Amino acid sequence: MSRRAGGRPEVGFESSWYFDTRNHQAERPTLTEDLDCDVCIVGGGYTGLSAALTLSEAGLKVVLLEKYRVASGASGRNGGVLGMGQRQDQEDLERIVDPAWASQLWQMSLEANALVRSRIDQYSIPCDLSDGELTLAHRARYEQDLWDHTAHLKMRYGYDDCHPLSRAEVSDRIGSDAYFGGYLDTRAGHLHPLNLAQGLAKAAESQGAQLFELAAVTGFEAISADLMAVRTATCRVRAGKVVLACNGYLNGLAREPDDYQMPINNFMVATAPLGDALAREIIRENEAIVDTRFVVNYFHLSGDQRLIFGGGENYTRFFPKDIRRVVRKRLLAIYPQLADVDLPYAWGGTLSVTMNRMPKFGRLGQNLYYGQGYSGHGVAMANMGGHLIAEAIKGQADGFDCLANLKHRKFPGGRWLRWPGLVAGMLFYAALDRV
16 A cells, blocks of 8 residues: 555655654544535645635635645655646747737746745745755756746846856756756755645635634535535535645546646655754755756755755655665665765655646536646645635636637547556657757
């Protein structure tokens, strides 16, 4: 069971350093009686929690149902990078949508970053927020693209927070010669993702939202034109609106959103504490780092000076037998000086990708909303996604429609037959990382 972990929030959640350093130990009750509410949210990750907070702040009665524990999916296990922009670069978006739409997507990313920061401040969420993200070329041929990107953002959007870096400057900042040039984004950053999610949950509860754990949803149906029923094994919640916020843990609960996403597994480790000297040697200014690989490496320092390092993925229901071995190889290719450092924590988790790497949002009928497919860019955008769903429910759908109107293709082959094609495609692009 420990290996058949993909898409199972109950498997592996307790393995991470995040879990051992979470701020809140309390577990929430399960659902034991039928309830009525304005909005029922299925899923207790960033999307669901953000929607619950926005809706409850507006005075709506909200019930959230989580299959396992709040943030036990990707929201509590991820790399913790609070990035800028969309998962697709602006230059790519400008080729597929008109200029005004591309500009709206860029503005949305700014607002997503600001939303997370404002909620951390407003609700005093202790989650080790630190500023700065380095995006680094793993091959020399990608340097110029990264430098051109910073110039494009400044010229087209007036964004002054990206600063190009030479290879020498990169090496000086990260204590490694593994990378070429890149850029620093000072408005991006990194944080403790589980503590952020737990803080959002407490904030939503402080505004009146009811959160239930160990409350797996088995189905839903329309009772009338303006009333839905969401079912668990023993109870049901009647609501005017329903939000599906399950991402890579949807597991076939609804056919349409499932057809547009592919759950994949990603893996991480945390080192033993490095001490001040070694920590500053490898990341001098405490920024987050991501690289240009298709199977991206991403890493940053924790509040207690560990290196939190993510890299490697697979496309099955199984986690590797030895996650440490998978990730250690990538870590040591960048930091051979850490060969003798222990890796007391190793974990995996499931994220959702779409064919075009942009979030997939939509409605099923008039009363059910969904948002998913953040493709590894969810710390900011999943928080924004939940907020946009909530705003649409409140009657302000411009932001929601900006995402919902993006063109998406279904993964071919249906729920099960899609896997061979996906694996072949992913392995092809992953192989390019070595070229």
